[in-house]
Amino acid sequence: MTCTVLVWAAVLIALPLIVLFWLTESQQQRCRRLRRNGWSQQRIADHLRISRSTVKRRLTAA
Known part of the structure; x- marks a missing residue:
């Protein structure tokens, strides 16, 4: 039970950061x-x- 809560807490913390990065x-x-x-x-x-x-220009840009 505790492990599940920790996993969900990690997801809830990480998800907004992932969305912000995207x-x-x-x-x-x-x-x-x-x-x-x-x-x-x-x-x-x-x-x-x-x-x-x-795409090619974006990939070769410095």
């Missing part, structure tokens, strides 16, 4: 994160509803 993530950061996770440039473009050339 909402403040830039398009460039999102492209890079998806690419690190093995997504193709075309799949990223489709997911973010941008062109593949925009």
